Amino acid sequence: MDRTGLLTDRYELTMLDSWVRDGSVDEPAVFEAFARRLPEGRRYGVLGGLGRLLPMIERFTFDADEVAWLQEQGVVGEETAAYLRDFRFRGDIDAYREGDLYFPGSPVLTVSGTLGECVALETLVLSVLNHDAAIASAALRMVDAAGGRPLIEMGTRRTHEQAAIATARAAYLAGFGSTSNLAAGRDHGIPTVGTAAHAFTLAHATEEDAFRSQVAALGVGTTLLVDTYDIAExxxxxxxxxxRELGAIRIDSGDLAEEAGKARALLDELGATSTKIVVTSDLDEFVIAALADAPIDGYGVGTRVATGSGHPTASMVYKLVEIAGRPVSKKSKDKISVGGRKLAWRRYDEAGLLVSEHFTAAPVVEVRRAQRGASKPPGADPRPVQIPVMRGGETVHAPTLDEIREFTAATLATLPSDARSVAAGAPYLTVTHLEEA
Amino acid sequence: MDRTGLLTDRYELTMLDSWVRDGSVDEPAVFEAFARRLPEGRRYGVLGGLGRLLPMIERFTFDADEVAWLQEQGVVGEETAAYLRDFRFRGDIDAYREGDLYFPGSPVLTVSGTLGECVALETLVLSVLNHDAAIASAALRMVDAAGGRPLIEMGTRRTHEQAAIATARAAYLAGFGSTSNLAAGRDHGIPTVGTAAHAFTLAHATEEDAFRSQVAALGVGTTLLVDTYDIAExxxxxxxxxxRELGAIRIDSGDLAEEAGKARALLDELGATSTKIVVTSDLDEFVIAALADAPIDGYGVGTRVATGSGHPTASMVYKLVEIAGRPVSKKSKDKISVGGRKLAWRRYDEAGLLVSEHFTAAPVVEVRRAQRGASKPPGADPRPVQIPVMRGGETVHAPTLDEIREFTAATLATLPSDARSVAAGAPYLTVTHLEEA
Incomplete structure (x- = not known):
């Protein structure tokens, strides 16, 4: 596995260099990642990327060549070079669970350690969370709009070749059923699926030849792409x-509701009553919601999931909130820029629906106690949101992707139905700061 | 360097499997990549990614474990497994130069080889070109809007950690002067720069302490971030x-034109007449164009360059255009879906401005002749656009990133000024199909 130290903005290491020189590099510090806002019209965000991030933090090191290059480039001096050769994050991280909902100001990731080790991680933390949360947030809306019909992630060709693997993972944890991406299948165990391209039909002398070839290779359970020429034909x-045992047909063009209706009638007429209909072509949560009444059995989503459905990055920032035990905040009077480490809590109603989220400023000892459930009777409101995910630089929370996927589905179920509509609205919750828990 | 074979949609390999079974896998074929359209309002696109793509095509192989996994997953049978164990692209690729302009229908990449080897590359080709062209296209508009003032790419934290490196590369070839991304500096030789974060100031007892620490580490030529508290102060x-020898100040908030004006006046009053002013904060080509009259010496661009300024993916597709010597096209009557391999040409006026682009359907022998310049007197119009970039699976065109950057600047200069405005407009050219050259 590759080192990740250089996946970093230059200024993180020049700041580190200043702190090595002025002696503050080992001061205890706390940084928090949070989103200042949600994309316009979105009611909630979904935390993605935590399971990718933690192993990359464990590999956040620099080898001798990299350190020599940093010196040669004038990024760091000799003392900091020595610091980096030994660098390894040895601090603690608390976080919302991957797949959990977040709102503006939710402290989704809290990094505690020395000032030097916390600042070094900033760029990597934000790259991973901003990308994966953008995808997971869009994907969960699509999953919810699909109302139980399966979704296939097929956006690989619309995004960077490595981002595509992270996209498949984020879509899957949000509830997509499968991906077209083979590397994601191999790396993350996500089921892979595929049909055929128009080129496959075009490369054969006739459409019938193409279908015969595909069925010979993949069996009658396969999905045949029927719109290269005339759909009915x-x-x-x-x-x-x-x-009549044909698995499925795929339609990739035209008015999908109308074509699906006609296709269902024709398939039934032909006796292929169990043959499924999969549609593709510029789908997003809005189109999927509009197709709810059409006789469609599955959706293939490409461009729009890989680009976060209009919002390809989340607005997470990573801010210093505590240094040497004192709270820190910028001049802004905005509540979400309040200084000090934050402990997040949620209240639920009797039906289990999420009612509010707030945070309290809390020293570490209170955080630990809350996480052990020691400060509250079990099950009583408010419930703590954050959990320990890294201790002393070692990952202590590593659920499987399927566990994350189940958690995401359960968390979505805590939102009332109006917050789950694809219609534009304000964030479902305003995260408030309570002076006392 | 890693193998890239699995960065592929499952259906590419199931189609391949069908073709291995039905015997057509070794038929000669030609595929072309092109954009059906430009993003709304854009006058031109910029081809990015070619220099990343070609080495990845050379590494497009599968090891024994990967092939065994593909068999286990039912993607391919034994015969195709044997085919993949030996797989290596041995065909030819012709392309527009990286950094060249393109318009809807421009055949930017032409892949010739066996049907099997051409289809296997589809996903990788599109992932790389769609991502990098989206960034390069947005970046060149920003560079042009900046009118010679230097631009810093600093979008790493807003995109996937590996996409960030490709983003820095694409922005640099479009004319950005530097990047914040250290890996991009190391991998691609792009100059890296950085200032400091608000956290740096906040971590010190006073702003003055922070500045003293930074100047001690980086010298008076550094850039100091002056807006953590009060800008004038x-x-x-x-x-x-x-x-007075301070290198630069950075302003990251407020009305940037107004703050830059006040900052310039104050710096001059303090005798720091050579201290530069760098601004950051949600810049894109529109904001940069609007700041043309402000006393600004450089721009730092983050989110908007890393997300293609509203268009994070180009709309490139990869289509079969020729099989076993016969032209292939889909039912669509759209001119840009015309079958057969395309040879692209451009005409220029006497001032060297681009006047038109057209293509002719051409057998391979004509393509070779045109590329050697043998069919036309040197320098005469129309000039061929494509060049050979891979022959027999070996890269034959590998300019340095600085050479690509120079070419991009020269190509931009072939556009008339109205096509270079950031104002929305139709694509500058309609690529036409001429039956005869």
């Missing part, structure tokens, strides 16, 4: 070739 | 600490 050919 | 403190 394509469906007739597909059923003639594969029989 | 910050500037006075900065000049008091660093002296």
């Amino acid at each position: 394509g469906i007739r050919t597909a059923v003639r070739v594969a029989g | 910050g500037i006075r403190t900065a000049v008091r600490v660093a002296g």
Whole structure:
């Protein structure tokens, strides 16, 4: 596995260099990551990326060549070079669970350690969380709009080749059922699926030849792409070739509701009553919601999930909130820039629906006690949101992707139905600061 | 260097499997990548990513474990498994130069080889070109709007950690002067720069302490961030600490034109007449154009360059255009879906401005002749656009990033001024199909 130390903005290391020189590098510090706002119209955000981030923090080191290069470039001096050769994050991280909801000001990640080790992580923390949260947030809206119909993530060709793997992972944890991306299948165990491209049909002399070739290779359970020429003709050919047991057809063009309706009628007429209909072509949560009444069995989503449905980055920032035990805040009087380490709490109503989120400024000892549940009777409100995910530089929370996926689904169920509409609205919650818990 | 074979959609390999079974896998084929459209309002696109793509195509292989996994997952059968164990792209690629302009329908990349080897590359080709062209296209508009003032790419924290490196590269080839991303500096030789974060100031007891620490580490030529508390006070403190030789100040908030004007007046009053003013904070080509008259010496651009200024992906597709010597096209009558391999040409006026782009359908022999310049007198119009970039699987065109950057600047100069405005407009050119060259 690769080192991640250089996935960093230059100024993190020049600041570190200043702190090594002025002696403050080992001061205890606390940084928090949070989103100042949600994208316009969104009611909630979904934390993605934590499970990718923690192993990358464990690999946040610099080898001798990298340190020599940093010196040569004038980024760091000799003393900081020595510091970096030994660098390894040895601090603690508390976080919202991956897949959990967040709102403006929710302290989703809290990094405690020395000033030097906390600042070094800033860029990596934000790259991973901003990307993966943007995808997970868009994906969960799509999953919810699909109302139980399966979704296939197929955005790989629309995003950077490595971001594509993270995209598949974030979409899956949000509830997508599968991905087209083979590396994501291999690396993360996500089910992979695929049909065929128009080129496959075009490369054969006839559509029938193409379908015969595909069925010979993949069996009658496969999905045949029927819209290269005429859709009705394509469906007739597909059923003639594969029989009534044909797994599915895919439609990638036209008015999808209308074409799906016509396709269902024709498939039924041909006796292929169990053959499923999968649609693709510029789908997003809005189109999916609008297709709720069409006889569609699955959606393939590409561009719009890989680009966060119009919002390809979350607005997370990473801020110093405590240094040497004193709270720190910028001049802003905004409540969400309040200084000091924050402990987040949520209240639920009797039906289990989320009612409010607030935070209290809390020294570390209170944080530990709350996390052990010692300060409150079990199950009583308010419930703590954060959990320990890294201690002394070692990951202590590593759920499987399927566990994260189950947690995400359970968390979504704590939102009332109006907050789950795709219609534009304000953030469902305003995270408030309570002076006393 | 890592293998890239699995950075692929499952259906590419299931189609390949069908073709191995039906015997057509070794048919000669030609695929082309092109954008069907530009993002709304854009006058031109910029091809990015070619220099990243070609080495990744050379590494497009599968090791024994990967092939075994593909078999286990039912993606390929035994015969295709054997095919993949030996897989290596051995075909030819012609392309527009990296950094060149493109318009809807411009055949920016032409892949010739066997059907099997061409189809296998589809996902990787599109991931790289769609990402990097989106960044380069946005970045060149920003560079042009900045009118010679230097731009710093600092979007790393707003995008996937690996996409960030490609972002820095694409921005640099479009004319950005530097990046904050250290890995991009190391991997691509891009100059890296940085200032300091608000956290740096906040971590010190006073702003003056922070500035003293930074100047001690980085010298008086550094850039001091002056807006953590009061900007005017910050500037006075900065000049008091660093002296009149202070390199630059950075302003990251407020009305940037107004703050820059006040800052310039104050710096001049303090005798720091050569101290530069750098601004950051949600800049894009529109904001940069609006700041043209403010006394600003440089721009730091983050989110908007890393997300393609509202268009994080280009709309490139990869289409089969020729199989076994016969042209192939989909049912669409759209001119840009015309079958057959395309040879692109451009005409220029006497002032060297680009006047038109068209393509002719051409067998390979004509393509070779045109590329050698043999079919036309040297320098005469129309000039061929494509060049050979890979032959027999070996890269034959590998300019340095600085060479690409120079080419991009020269190419931009072939656009008339109205096509270079940031104002919304139609694509500058409609690429036409001429039946005869």
